[in-house]
Structure formats: structure tokens, C-alpha cells
Amino acid sequence: MSAASRPLAPAFGRGRAGTVPLPARSGPLAALLRWRPVLRSETLILLASLYFTALSNPVFWKAAVPAPIAPRWILSLVLMAVAAQGFLLGLLLWPRIWRGMLFALVLLAAIAGHYMAAYGIYIDADMVRNVVNTDWAEARDLLGPDVLRPLLVSLPALLFLARVRITPRRPGRVLLVRAMFLVAMVMLGLAGAAVSMQSLSSFLRNQREVRYLLTPANAVVSLAKVASERPRSARVQLPIGEDAVQLPAATMRRPRLLVLVVGETARAANWGLGGYHRQTTPALARRDVVNYPHVTACGSSTEVSLPCMFSPQGRADYDGKAIRGHQSVLHVLQRAGVSVLWRDNQSGCKGVCSGLAFEDFRGGTDRDLCRGAHCFDGILVRDLAAAARREPGDRVLVLHMLGNHGPTYSERYPAGFARYTPVCATSDLGRCERAHIVNAYDNALLYTDHVLGQAIDALAGMEDYDTALLYLSDHGESLGENRLYLHGMPHAIAPVEQLRVPMVAWFSRGWRRQTGLDIACVRGSAGLEYTHDNLFHTLLGLTDVRTTLYDPGRDIYLPCRRGSQAHAGEAGPGPYGRP
Template identity: 40%
Template structure:
């Protein structure tokens, strides 16, 4: 047996005898990344270029040279190893989510990562993920770290990266020009193709995110609806109004039996006088985008991160009108929506029944609401931000006794579960949301001293494996309806309907109408009879379902 010290000496001699140039190491690393971290890129490319192998080879070669041009900017001996190690590990991380879950790392996904919490992100750090990163990231990175990089003359050291970059760009341009019409058409029509390329998409997305954050630094929040006042429905000798807005999490409309789903996921709500709107579209496919967008005055086409943080939300408008507004959170925060109103986090409440796993189930809201309602003496809007159906650990979102659809997937490793088990676990979360909403409505119905209402709408939907996609956050241009169709449910007490003279039948006639998060800002103001110039009656569901003359008379 060769002594360990002798092995170390042989390895060191071999390493010193065959140094590799920075450009050579870069080329080998790119080849490795192309082969080991781009399964989705090759799969989609094979489909896109079916029957045209030469065009496929030309396009892949162009992408290779573009990647080499970018990597060459870091091709100096003192920079190349840290850069390549980072890129190899980054590609291993992002390829796992792309190839396993179909998750594209675009700018919005980078934003989601930056605003997520340890509690939320820990569920994504599975054994499969760690194994993948170690095998395809850490081990190759260790090899790069051990390779000896040659140190040419100063002239070559400075000239080679520049020359390599220039030549690579020229070759890439030449290859693309050989069939420019076809290539440009593919890039235009199949945006998912280049979105699957690692590490290109994550790097570009990170740059776009950094630019977005730089542009939005030090913004001044503009007042919205500071002319808001209470309308004629707020007359004398009336009861205080308590309106609960439930911001759902990851609930897709297709799995609500109220909307025609074949599995009975809404047995409790089905017995209550609710209006379920069945054709509602979300503003985004992830909380970081959808949540602030749905509470803003902007529609989906107008909304941007910068506009969202630089303009007040509908909660501010309600506050301007003299209503008391509170935000209760059982998720990852209010994303700036409730920065100027009373906020309360329930996520880490000490409660053995609902918070035993280190994060709380939504049943925690019921306990807090029972204490809170008795203190309401003024017109109030209370927003409950749920944890809802947030994955991949669906089984943690409901108590075990609510696991009515079995067998259910009880792990974050979807590859260890069947499609039916994943769907069962997800359906259990919807059934538990049904229970929480029903309990809340029944509690509000019993508050005779108040005029009460509840409006529920989810922030976005979820993919459960359809088309190879899981979870949410797909770029909107390619997101399936499972991620963009969301449930919206309304309940009003008799006191509320009388005070605001809302015609429930009129609203019921709109259940199948095409609606979206664009309607929430204006409909909430219309529902509560808030007079302001920023309310758009065309987007207000209640505008045509209230008799204003009767309200004034009352």
C-alpha cells in the first residue's frame, strides 16, 4: 500500500507538471456545465430543433461561445478559480430546481429568494437537493480548486481574456447569422428555451434584479386616495363595520369544489351563503409580485416593483377615509403593503395546537380573532395573510385530523410521492382553508353588535406536476392557468347587506365573469362605500350592485 504522504507528493508533482491555462480551465468548466447542469436546455432544444440537427448544433455552439465570452471577462489567473467554482455550484443549485421542479430562475424568482425567510426556504433544502449539489457542484468545484493554473507572461495574462472574448463574440455572431431568421423566431416564440439555460438565466436575472433594486432605492412613497371619505352608508345610529379580507396563499381555483372540482374540498363553505367567483386571474405567479400588486391601484400590465413600493396601497386609502386598518400575518410578511397601518405577525406564536412545527397553521387566526372582535368599536378592515397551501410541505399546512384525502405526500421530495399523493396533500390544504374560512364566517355571523363581511382571494395558484411543473413562480408568459387562476369568495352578513344595500343576486350573476386582481383595489373601496377619485367604477364589482338612492334614504 502506498503511504498517504507519498500519494500527496505524487499528486502535487502531477499537478505541477501539467498546469492548465485560465482559458483552458474555463473551456473545460463550460463544457462540464453544458453537459451536467442543462438537462432541460437539451430536452427543450431537441424538441424545438426536431429534424434540424445542424441548426441545433449551430445554435448550441453560438450559446457556448457567448458563455465563453462572458466567462473570459474573469479569465485572469487570480480571478478564474473563485469565479468558476461559484458558477459550477450556482449551476448545480439552479439546475436542480429547473430539472426537477420546472422552476425558472427569472428576476421575479430572484426577488422571491431575496425576500423569503429561513422558515420558508428550509423546506426546499431537501436530501435530494443537497445530494445533487454535492455531486454536481461541490465535487467539480473541489477539482477546479486543486488544478494548477499556469501563469503566462503579463502580456498574455492581460491579452488572452480580451482576445478570447472578442473572438468568441465574433464566432457567436457568425453562427447566429447563418440562420438568423429561424433563430430569432425561436427566441421570440420559445422563451422557455433560453430561460432553461444554466447559468445564463440566473446570472442575467440577478443583474436585472440588481438594476431594479438600484432604480428603486430611496423612493418617496406617494399618497394615493388622500381625498377618501366615507360615503352615505355610514349614517348615524348604525353598528360598527368589521370587514375581513383574507389574502390566501397558493390556492388555485381548479381545486375548489365550489368552482366545480370533482373532489369535495369545500364542504363547509358549500353550506354557507357565499358567492364564489370562478374566473379570477392573478397579477403574478409568486407572492412577492402578486401580493403588492393586488392591493395596489395598478393593473397587471401597469404594475412594477418600483411603482408598488413608491405608491400607497388600498389599505392606505381606507385609512385616509377614517377606517381602522390592521394586517395580521401568518406568512412571510406584508411586502410593504401594510407599512403605514397596524401590523401583527402570528407566524411564531407560542401555541401548542397550531404552532407545534415551528410555524403556525392558519387556525391561529381564529384564536386571535375571538379576542379581537370584542374590542372593535370603530369601522375596521382586518387583513389576514394566510400560509394557506404553501408548498412543498403541504402536509404541514393542516392538522393531521384534517388529512381526509389519502394517501397524502408527507415529504418535500416530490419524486418520492406519486402524483395522486401530491394532489391529495394539496387538496387537504384547500379543505383546511375551507374550514378556516367557514369558522371565520360563522364567528362573524354571530357578532350581532357589528356589521360584518369577508372577502377571500388567493395571491396565486400552484402547479402539481402538470407539464412537469411544480410549485409556482413561473414567468407569466409561460405560466399555466394552474398558477394564474385563483379563487375569490365573498360573504356578507345581513347587517352588512342592509347597511350598504348590496344586491347579492346581482353579484351572483357575475360569478363566471372574467375578473382579476385588478378588481380588488376598486371593489374593496366600492364594497365599503369609500368615496375617492382613485376608485374606478369600471373595475368595481359592487358599482352596479348597490342602490345608492336607497342608501342615501336609509
């Protein structure tokens, strides 16, 4: 074959001997694919700071910039926001890891911005703990197709990061230039503060929590705080109430069984017994219960409220680190001889029951009560009497409900409890009419009421025990008021819907007789203001356990027990359970 007739071999890239290279592709797409910008690392950091500040923070700007718009205040905020983001990125982005780190931050900012806009949440350390300590079943409820929208919007930034290159520097030069850049960011922040010092002073006094809306700085700083804490699995809780003893008379009578039901996300505003226009508590209304209409939660999330409500500090002396680092009132009861069992249908006890008897009902196989990863709360009371009788003597059973955990309220109850329709059946609450969200929420409350009725009936039939039940929700919920959904707002600015919670008590005749409890007195004081701070001392009082940690002034029932020095007609507990 002659050279003239020999076929040309295809080639890609550089030509090889005996081949002819293809002509270079042309056009906008080809030019874009060949585009490889080269930047200094500090230039990239500044561009990223501008991107995050301008394009990833609509929620922040809406909250921080009031009407009418003040140009000096906007300039001040822009300078301070860019400086804050730039300083943080300057600490995080280094050779070899900068590209992956920026990819992660762009995605984090997109997702955080989506949830802040969709549900009105703030991202602080408590919110991060909620996310980190949640289980897959709960997290899946929040992962709807709407999450894809912010990820698609962030694609141009991700494509830019995939193409950009950084000019290399010697290690010593990298450290010197970076130090100078960090100093420049500090100076830029100070300049921003000086532009509008009076507005900044007012802002810091009245809207400090808005800083939890500046993303990704809010998420990164909060993650760092949580990461610096010891993991719960490795945390050794310090003992409390080591002097606890149960009064001698407790061994000379029938055993007592107290069932404490910890509700989830039930708010007082929708509680039928509390005057709500719908009767969402018909089962409790038919039973001899005492309702407490004015109870305030320690926090607006399970991660805060659950440890707090079982601690001696409570909200009055709140110290989250100290609370998580010490045992709870349940350990005090166990130490004094009152056996404790925690039955969980939620996301665990957040350290409250560490080392105590624990039963996990998540992912159960009961065909009537379980659907996939979730079980309905009826599973907690299915064999209540049998569970109580496993141990002799006085018992405390804690039932941790799934309750009204959102956003998929419609999945928290069997079909037979769908009294109010139509309902919102998606996790994207912003797409639902508020009335449909409330319908689903109220149906879930109806089911909680049904489960509590079942528990009371089971306790009333236990003739070998004197029995009592106390129901108390861990926090409330926002259902679209002021465009807020779900819960978890910082306590200082949390709306009343997230902090006011229902509480109900029931006592058998045997319990009343044996403890000298005047039920008329109990009903008379039920309308006073109480908080989660009362629970620690009330549990000690109900079980006749005494320790130097016990504060009689916070024990709800002490004034109504015969033989106590308090009288029903005297002033009751104040806002924190104190006289």
C-alpha cells in the same frame, strides 16, 4: 551510539540535515494528487463555459431542442450558449477572485439545475425575489436530501478547480487579453446565430422564456437585476390616492368590518365550490357565500401577485418596479379613515402593508396550532373579534394565510383533516405518485375551508359591526401536470393551474341592508370573468372610499348596490374588470 546504529528520523517533504527522505509515493492516486494543471485564464473560462453548457443544462436542452433533431439548430444553440456563458464569465472572473467565483458558480448551477428539473421552474428575476425574500421556515421545506445528489455530481469539477493554476500576467496585459476574449465571444455568438437564423427567429418569437433555463447565466443575470434594486427595508414608497376620503354617511352608521383573507397557493381547479369532483369546501358550502369560478391572478408567485393585486396598475398596466415603489390600496384606506391591520402567517406582506399595523404569527407558541417554525392558519382567526375591536370605526383586517404553500402540503393541516390518503410527505415531489400529492394538497384545502368557516361564524356573531369577508388566493399551483410542480413560471407561459384562483365572498344581513347590496344581483354576476385587477377598486367601493384612482368599471359590487347607475342586467366587467 555509533552512526551506524543511530535510528533514522522520519521526514516529510524536503529532507533535513540528519534525516533520510521517504521515497516518493507512486500510483494513480499519488499522480492525481501531484497533478496541478496550469492554464491561461481565458482557456479556463472557455472550459468552464463548455462544462456549464454541456453538463449543467439538461433542462435547457430538453426545452430548446425539439424533435426531430435539427443538427444546424443544435450547432447554433451550442455556439450561442457557449458564447453567452463565456461572455458572462469573462466579466466575472478576475485574478484573486476567480477560484472562489467559479466554486460558487458550479454549486449554483448544480442547485439551480436540480430545482428546475425537479419542479419545472424557470429562474428569472421574479423567482430570485421569491428566493431572496422567503424566510428560513419556507426555505427549509425545499431542502431535502435530494439536494445532495447534484452537489455530489459537481465534485469532479470542484476538485479540478482546487488543483488548477492560472498563468500570471501583468495588469495591463490582463485587461487587453480579456477585452479581446469578450470580443471573440460576441463574434462566436453572432456566428452561432447566423448558422440557423430562421430557426432562431422562430425560437425568439415562440420560446423566449427558455433563456431562463440556461444556467448559471439565468441565476447570475437575475441576481444582478435584483441586487440593483433598492432593498425593501430602505425603499421609500411613494404615496398614492392622497385625495382619498370616505363618504360622509360612513360616520352616521354602525361601523363596518371587512375581513380580506389572502389565500396562498390555492388553485381553482381543486376548489370544491368550483365544481371539483371532491368536495374540498364543505364548510363554505354550508354557509351563505358567493363563489367566483373564473378569477385570474396577476402573477404565478407571491412576490409578483401580492403587490400587484393591491395596486392600481394591476396586470393590465403591469410595471413591477413602479408597483413595488408605491403604496398600496391599504394605505389609501388608512389615509381615508378606515383602519387597517395585517395579520401574517406567511412570509410578510411584500411591502403592501409597510408602516401599517402588523401582527406576525410565524413561529408562535400556541400548543394546539403551532408546530415548530409553522403555525396552522387557525391561529389567524382565534381572536378575530377582539382584534377587530381594538380600534373604533370602520376596519379592514387582512389575514395572510400559509394555506397550501408547497412542497410539503401534508404539513399545512392538523391530522384531523387528513381525509384523503395516502399522502406525499416529502419535499421531493418527483418521488411521489401524483395521486398522493393531490391528496395532501386537497387536505390542505379542506383546512383552509375550515378556517374560512370559522372566520365567517365569528363575523356573524359580531352584532356591533356590519361584517363581510372576501377570500382570494394569490396564485395557483402545478401538481405534476406536464411534469410541472409548485409555481412561479413566467406569466407569459404560466399554465392555467398557476393562474386560475378561487374567490369567495360573504356579507352579513346588516352589511347588505346598510350598503344596499342586492345579493341576488351579486350571485348573478359571480360567473363573469374577473382578475386580481378588480381587487383595488372593489376594496375602495366596499369601504365607500373615493379617490381619482377609483375605477367604477372594476368595482365588482357597484352594479349591485342600490342607487348606482349600473343595473344587474347590464354587461358586467370584462377580462380586466372593465365594461
